[in-house]
Amino acid sequence: MNTHRHVLSVLVENRPGVLTRVASMFARRNYNIHSLAVGPTEDERVSRLTVVVGAEAVQLEQIIKQLNKLVHVLKIIELDTEATVQREMQLVKVTTTPQTRSQVIDVVEVFRANVIDVDHDSLIVEAAGSPEKLEALLNMLLPYGVREIVRSGTIALSRGNRSITDGSKLRMRSVV
Amino acid sequence: MQVTGAQAVMMTLDALGIDTVFGYPGGAILPAYDPLIDAGFQHILVRHEQGAIHMAEGYAQATGRVGVCIVTSGPAATNLVTGLADAMMDSVPVLAITGQVALSAIGSDAFQEADVTGITMPITKHNELVNSVERIPEALKEAYHIAKSGRPGPVLVDLPKDLLQQSFEWAWDETVDLPGYKPTVRGHSKMVREALGLIAQAKQPVVYAGGGLVRADAGEELCRFARLLNVPVVTTLMARGVFPDTDPLSAGMPGMHGHYTGIRALQEADLLITLGARFDDRVTGRPDGFAPNAQVIHVDVDPAEIGKNRAVDVPIVGDVKVVLSQFLALLDDKDAKGELDAFIPDTAAWRTHLDNYKEVHPLRFDQQHDGPLKPQHAIEEVYRTFGDDAVYVAGVGQHQMWAAQHIPYTRGRQWINSGGLGTMGFAVPAAIGVKAGVGPDVSVIAIDGDGCFQMTFQEIATAVQHNLPVVFCVINNGYLGMVRQWQRLFYDNRLSQVALPQGLPDLMKIADAYGIPGFRATTSDEAALVLDKAKTITDRPVLIEFMVDPDELVFPMVPSGGTNDEVIESAEEWFERTAALAAAGQEQA
Secondary structure, eight states: OOOEEEEEEEEEEOOTTHHHHHHHHHHHTTOEEEEEEEEEOSSTTEEEEEEEEEEOHHHHHHHHHHHHHSTTEEEEEEEOGGGEEEEEEEEEEEEOOTTTHHHHHHHHHHTTOEEEEEOSSEEEEEEEEOHHHHHHHHHHHGGGOEEEEEEOOOEEEESSSOOTTTTOOOOOOSOO | OEEEHHHHHHHHHHHTTOOEEEEEOOGGGHHHHTGGGGOSSEEEEOSSHHHHHHHHHHHHHHHSSOEEEEEOSTHHHHTTHHHHHHHHHTTOOEEEEEEEOOGGGTTSOOTTOOOHHHHHGGGSSEEEEOOSTTHHHHHHHHHHHHHHSSSOOEEEEEEEHHHHHOEEEOOOOOOOOOTTOOOOOSOOHHHHHHHHHHHHHOSSEEEEEOHHHHHTTOHHHHHHHHHHHTOOEEEOGGGTTSSOTTSTTBOOOOSTTOOHHHHHHHHHOSEEEEESOOOOHHHHSSGGGSSTTOEEEEEESOGGGTTTSSOOSEEEESOHHHHHHHHHHHHHHHHHTTOGGGGSOOOHHHHHHHHHHHHHSOOOOOOOTTSOOOHHHHHHHHHHHHOTTSEEEEOSSHHHHHHHHHSOOOSTTSEEOOOSSOOTTOHHHHHHHHHHHHOTTSOEEEEEEHHHHHHHGGGHHHHHHTTOOOEEEEEEOSBOHHHHHHHHHHSTTOOOSOBOOTTSSOHHHHHHHTTOOEEEEOSHHHHHHHHHHHHTOOSSOEEEEEEOOTTOOOOSBOOTTOOTTOOBOSHHHHHHHHHHHHHHHHHHO
């Protein structure tokens, strides 16, 4: 099947279980989630999910429609990947020796990443960027010995002054 | 006014106009059962929680109102699962209220604790674990609104015991504000005009009428629409009756066990006017071979159904009753301008073609006067006895298909069954719920199989206790008939675990045990006789057992995995075809 990577921004009511509702819908309809990130928005009653899915066109339409049926889902837009800033965050614990430490730090600087923790024989690299950049950084670090990595899902915003809440009628009750 | 959470449940149900609740008390819901004594609705005490939710489903399907059931936590709530899934598949508006352990005990594996909102998330339209006493009326009101609006479905509200016992200041506000839930009601007017344009040019259009028309009470609009445009109508299993079978434009039921004409009408159509139907696999057969020459207009209140199983030429999201009214208003407008003729397709040849099918390909079975009682004959006799005014409720299996095929339905809500989920055991409790909804003046006939009946017949006690005189008809062939049919057709007649010996149990003793009249018929004469007797008993439930020929199979049949170009009309034809295929295979080898 010809599946493409699509980035969906989903505004949901900030309520218990809403993430489960979304994840459960994907699982039971056999849709493929690449990543899912969730966090607060400028409105405390609303959370924003960024879901990256692999789907062909007909399935993507179904995913959006099925998401829309969840009562706590307020709005969904598919972000145009060309006109969108996408970031993931990655933390990597790299093995170092007195000989390799400065080499690792050189790599970190080239990628405009940060060293956020240093120990005698390891350090932690923090990097944010596109999935491609993080892959490239990881490939450079692997030869030194990577002890563990953790990586967030993609978060994304469309470029320019438009916003997902433009023109939407998000009338939330004043007390939730 | 200070009230407890439990009182608030009762006051909310009363404020919503609920007249009947099906339920079963227990630990966590106990606080609610005290103010229930003084509530304004009747409570029907079931014998198993599955019975409660199927009754709520029957009640809802028969009346169009929301069916309500109330049970306790844990095992009681998990006993609702089958009914919730059933209501989800068939879009039945149900409000399920479950008790839950106290908020402070949640997550501690407390006695009778189960994660009910977690368990039922995929099989409810929405659910909520209420987390404050003040939220109780709001949660119930929202659940009721979600259950009945848009595409109807089951909504569950889980109520922790401590909240039921806490007090708060009662406040009632009728309005519902759900920012993420705004079903589209009116169809897009451009699409509505486009659809009429497509219909005008069609040569072989068919209305593919689905259960959504029943849910929307759109039968009248449908009839006007089809008759005005002279378009034949097929009614799916979920839509039987919403267009009368007695109308010359009716082509019957499509699908795996549909009427020949209904199956072929869809398959040969050049335009499907799809109204509240969902291109279910039992209707389409193999999807890539379904209605290959048809363009598609699809009207549905659920946008996710449009384009899900079949690409669509004219999509219209909206309440099917409202959209049909939009069609009719537009046509009336054309009529006033003298332009109506341009919108009426020329279907004369197409209708003649389908009429010819009806004549040449009727349902076939052969009831010999002194031969074994045929199940189809028994069902036709049931209809002859109780007639058009009765409501017919079926279980799942062969008897269900025969009841769908052989009874001429004339209105929506006259035929109630478990279509999407195919829930065996549905008929007995659902029929009791129907009876609670339609009242004493309408006969309610459960047509059940012997397998189904044994899954839920304990609810006869409920019918007796609450004076709900349903006529329970068991089509007893001593087998799980539909499974046996598949083993006969697809597994070389190797019967595996399908025998349920007739007489085990003795259903007449069952009737006796529940204190209701029981009748048994083994011949066609006896069938007529016992039905005439049963008809005179209207103050108590009645059980009628028809001992029928176990060898009878359901036909027509579109083989599983086949297309609607392969309609087999009888067992003889089936076995001839199988033999021919085998011979051809041998020749090739």
